[in-house]
Amino acid sequence: MSDTRKKRMSMLDSLAAAGKQGGAGSAMMATNRALRSARDAVDSHRVWELDPSQIEDTRTRDRLDPSDVHDLRDAIEANGQTVPILVRRDPEKDGRYLLVYGRRRLEAIRGSDKVTKVRALVASIDERDAVTAQISENMARRDLSFIEKALFARELVESGFGNQSQVAEVLTVTKSSISMALSVAELIGRDLATAIGAAHGIGRPRWEAMARAIEETGADREELAGLADDVHTRAQVAVVNGETPPEDVSVAAFEAVMGHLAPSPARAVAPKTKSAAKPRRQALVVDGRKAGTLKRTAKGLNMELDDPRFADWIESEAQTVFKELHARWKNRAED
Numbered sequence: 001m002s003d004t005r006k007k008r009m010s011m012l013d014s015l016a017a018a019g020k021q022g023g024a025g026s027a028m029m030a031t032n033r034a035l036r037s038a039r040d041a042v043d044s045h046r047v048w049e050l051d052p053s054q055i056e057d058t059r060t061r062d063r064l065d066p067s068d069v070h071d072l073r074d075a076i077e078a079n080g081q082t083v084p085i086l087v088r089r090d091p092e093k094d095g096r097y098l099l100v101y102g103r104r105r106l107e108a109i110r111g112s113d114k115v116t117k118v119r120a121l122v123a124s125i126d127e128r129d130a131v132t133a134q135i136s137e138n139m140a141r142r143d144l145s146f147i148e149k150a151l152f153a154r155e156l157v158e159s160g161f162g163n164q165s166q167v168a169e170v171l172t173v174t175k176s177s178i179s180m181a182l183s184v185a186e187l188i189g190r191d192l193a194t195a196i197g198a199a200h201g202i203g204r205p206r207w208e209a210m211a212r213a214i215e216e217t218g219a220d221r222e223e224l225a226g227l228a229d230d231v232h233t234r235a236q237v238a239v240v241n242g243e244t245p246p247e248d249v250s251v252a253a254f255e256a257v258m259g260h261l262a263p264s265p266a267r268a269v270a271p272k273t274k275s276a277a278k279p280r281r282q283a284l285v286v287d288g289r290k291a292g293t294l295k296r297t298a299k300g301l302n303m304e305l306d307d308p309r310f311a312d313w314i315e316s317e318a319q320t321v322f323k324e325l326h327a328r329w330k331n332r333a334e335d
Helices: 003-017 024-030 033-040 070-079 103-110 127-141 146-158 164-170 175-188 190-196 204-217 221-240 249-261 308-316 318-334
Strands: 048-050 085-089 097-101 118-123 280-286 289-297 300-305
Touching (some): 070 103, 097 118, 103 118, 146 164, 146 204, 175 204, 190 221, 190 249, 300 308, 308 318
Parallel strands (some): 085 118
Antiparallel strands (some): 280 289, 289 300
């Protein structure tokens, strides 16, 4: 094998260990058939320098926040792109390429004003092999959190890549763990998971606990996502104000959502007051017909109106109506 060929193979091998120290990634790559197949299929002539606009990313999404690449962009601008990405030729569009892996490097260069070309290896592989290589590369790097892997597995099944057994095989886990991951992903949902973030350090048991709590309480996932968004917003404001945000904002967002779902033990054993009683529902009737529902919970009062036009009017007049009702309540209390 020529020195050029050896360097090229060594470079592709290093993809699995990008950002890591030591030889663990290379050792895993040596035993990984999918990555070896991708390596063997690489165009043997050169590392290409491609315009980022030539590359499309149509892969199954595996990261919750692939846009978080500012540090990587700065490093590439300072030191150059040391590790190429892997692409394959688009079978339907001449001169176009489809990303196999290296999304963060590609996005970093797309967002750079200084680096205009992305260094890439070009492999002759089909779509299924490309997905398998993507999965294997992520497993080699071991940097996807539990919820990212769970959502990734769900999308693989839903996209028709394979059944649970086949997905378990390429993810190198048991079928039972895939089944549990799919259940968690279904109950959590992508929108809530995205609002929380990757939450590295939050493992399977705690995500399972959140999923169970959502199922048991019937919690509104959109409301929970709003809580998570608030944590991220406060962290951004803290940075702007020169304050120190949480070390991992996504973990803080997870804790905020979990705290909302599972009150602290002290709160759980506190004596129940009338306002903390079991949720009650009351039909709101106008002219003998149900027009809405009033729900009293431990945290307040929730009104649901059947006619959206009436709901719009209530929303626009909320402050006035609220003041009038409050005044009536005070007058009644004083009588």
